[in-house]
Amino acid sequence: MEEKKGWFQKNSRLLLILCTFILSMISVSAKAATYDFDYQENQAGQYLTHGTAAGDTYNYDYGNAPGVEFDSENYVNYDDQAYLKKSVQEVAGNQGLFDVTLDVKGNQTNNAVDLVLVVDFSSSMTGEKLNNALLGLQQFGTELADSLANGSIRIGIVAYNRYVYSTNGFSTDIDYLEQFLRQTAESHSGTFMQKGLLEGERLLLEESRPEAEKLFIHIGDNSANRSYLPVEGATTYPNTGEITDYNGYHTQSYVKDFQTDNSAYHTTSSSSSDSLAIPVSTSVVTDATLGTIVAIKEAGFPMYSVATAPSSRGEYIGRNLATSSGNYLTIDENLVGLGSALTEIANKIDKTISNGTITDPMGTGILLQGAGSFDSDNYQLVGWRKDEQGTWVEAPDLVANVQVAEADQTITVSNLALGENERVTLTYQIRLDTEDSSFQGETWVLCNGRTTLVPEVDGEAVDFPIPSIKAPVVSINVLKKWVNVSAAEIPEQIEYQVQRMTTTSEQGWQISDPLTLSKEDDFQVTLSEVPVNGQQLVLPKYNNQGEDFSYTVTEINVPEDFESTVTNDGETIILTNTKKETEPSTTEPSTTEPSTTEPSTTEPSTTEPSTTEPSTTEP
Structure with a gap:
């Protein structure tokens, strides 16, 4: 008109x-309330109460955990507004490296x-x-x-x-x-x-x-x-x-x-x-x-x-x-x-997720790969949409405006807009800080702190369940041998130190405090921990880049008349002290020849008398 x-x-x-x-009051009351996922904390570490372990990973038991609603694809269902998963898996062929994946679906x-x-x-x-x-x-x-x-x-x-x-x-x-x-x-x-x-x-x-x-x-x-x-x-x-x-x-x-x-x-x-x-x-x-x-x-x-x-x-x-x-x-x-x-x-x-933001901080002892310069080389961001057959196919338009940022090992994903049959996944990589003094081997560590999705501006945060990972440790056998030494000369104990090579962190220890091997224990021991700066530390299998640590031992204060060597026999490090043999003296006695100096034959000095001509002066 x-x-x-x-x-x-x-x-x-x-x-x-x-x-x-x-x-607006009705809308607020209809917002999804977050789930308070249960976690265990004991000698085995920190991990979800309702989860499943596979190798060095521990994930939520999607679809089966009690007290939580799931959709037909086993996503955690927040009142049909947001559907969430978070999982971790080991990267094949790359020791100590893990993929963490955030997975979010929206609705209409x-x-x-x-x-x-x-x-x-x-x-x-x-x-x-x-x-x-x-x-x-x-x-x-x-x-x-x-x-x-x-x-x-x-x-x-x-x-x-x-x-x-x-x-x-x-x-x-x-x-x-x-x-x-x-x-x-x-x-x-x-x-x-x-x-x-x-x-x-x-x-x-x-x-x-x-x-x-x-x-x-x-x-x-x-x-x-x-x-x-x-x-x-x-x-x-x-x-x-x-x-x-x-x-x-x-x-x-x-x-x-x-x-x-x-x-x-x-x-x-x-x-x-x-x-x-x-x-x-x-x-x-x-x-x-x-x-x-x-x-x-x-x-x-x-x-x-x-x-x-x-x-x-x-x-x-x-x-x-x-x-x-x-x-x-x-x-x-x-x-x-x-x-x-x-x-x-x-x-x-x-779209139920209209301007969503994910906040994902790393857990204690977790190293985000690429932290400090986190860009698209360090993660995979993929949009997905279901086709007419109900199959998820890639949909780049869903991530065209999505922003991924990182600061202080916290990832932020913003500008998420997801409706029905629309989904976004973000995969990044982490490692356990095996070189830190707080590392505990074979103990579950939460991959992240509290990870949340806020579906819209000023909306309420809903939680992802947090998976866990762990890393193996090793033990070393130390044996002391004596060669060319009488029983009476063998001391009651010796001191030695454990050395660790291939560390990547400046804070990672490289040599232990002194330890002792005693005659009482037949000069042998199996070590699963060593003292470092007064603290007992485990022996991780690999460093922060997934390379195996190399462990050896060095004896302290070897006597001068002994030669010390270190060898390996399978899983055992052998310290061998060999007493140096003393050779009998073969030095010839000193012989001094008598002096044969000739006597002096100096001729006597002869001086001719001086003769001076008289001076003659012309008149």
Whole structure:
């Protein structure tokens, strides 16, 4: 219908608020309560009370454990809203490595939902843009097909520019809705956003089912350029946080009551030829539009804003229209992304897991592989959907928007949207920290801390049962032998230390405290524990990378006249002390020859007498 006036009775709005509150209380009471799974903690370790062991893994006994409801595929069933499994298995051919798999299924909601699409249908809504809008509506209908078919979801449309057009109530017929956009709604200049918003509210107030949840979806750039005049003497409300600042825009105060039956209106155009147009500043139209948004939001139903390439002012209005930050979506100006945006909203409407988040912390003593740089190389995320034969086949679209992150060995999986016959699995790998001093061999260790799924924003968490793993230990035999030693020379005891090679952790021990082997015990012992820094520690079979540890022993303070060797005979480490043999002395006695020095035969010195010629001087 064209130009249907958006007048409302105050008691109608109050009645809607009351109904919404009552329905929300019913919805809360219907939420699935989590199961408190039973665990044992004793000498065997920590593990589920109702589980089954296989090798070094211990999983929940899906389908058989008492006190829990399961579906036909043995998933833990949370009131037909979420179905969960969590399991662990050993990786074949890779010692000490385990795969942990989270497995989640959703369902279709049975709640009645009436939703209205309020669409900016200004002069540019023609050609490609209109075609994209129709394609988006088709995708929306395809995503909601089952719910539209059974009538649980109905859709109404309001198209606005300077006029307003609306469907005849709500419909489940996508063809009718497309026909409305093609033939009934007309594109014109002017963006009277306030008029469109009020008509959308009227449709929800007056023509939706009383028992139905009500949803409001606005599509447009939010660039309002017209608004109603306030009612004379209307209450002015100071903005105390109802309208949030964005992009430098701020609203000081606002009104909520307007002259919707007055043909005169405010416009941001200073050159309008319409005699009914009253030029005002942009802020006046903005604040009037926001005042109406505040009033509509008081009804309590969820509101979405699909913003088409908004300006900074458009973003200010659009973000305040959305009832949560997650309800504000942006797409391109030509509406190419409208189908994806509406599909994202549809996931929140007819899927029991609408915006789910899994939180999965590692257990004590568990090493998440790839922690600190956890990316798609460290996990497998797969979406699944049942085909017509009921077989699970891969469905990449189900994980296209799913995000996997890790911090401090806690995995978070967010943006899960799963309906009927839809499923997501996440598989990652862990090891037991066998090099830590707290490691206890052959003892069950819980793979994780409390692991939960929150199916929707502000929903209640439901729990996964937590599997356990363990790792083997070894013992070493030590034997002392003496060679070339008389019984009287053998001491009552010796000291030695156990050494461990192939450690990978800086905190892992490499040499034990001193131990003793005694004559009383025939110098032999079997060790299953060794003292390290005063603490008795077991001997794990392999290190934190799955490589077998190499153990040996070294004697302390071997006497100088003994030679010590270490050999292995099967499972026994043999320390052998051999006394060094003393050779008899074969040194020749020292012989010194007598001196044979010749006597000195120095000739006597002979000096010739000095002869001096007399001096002769010429006269």
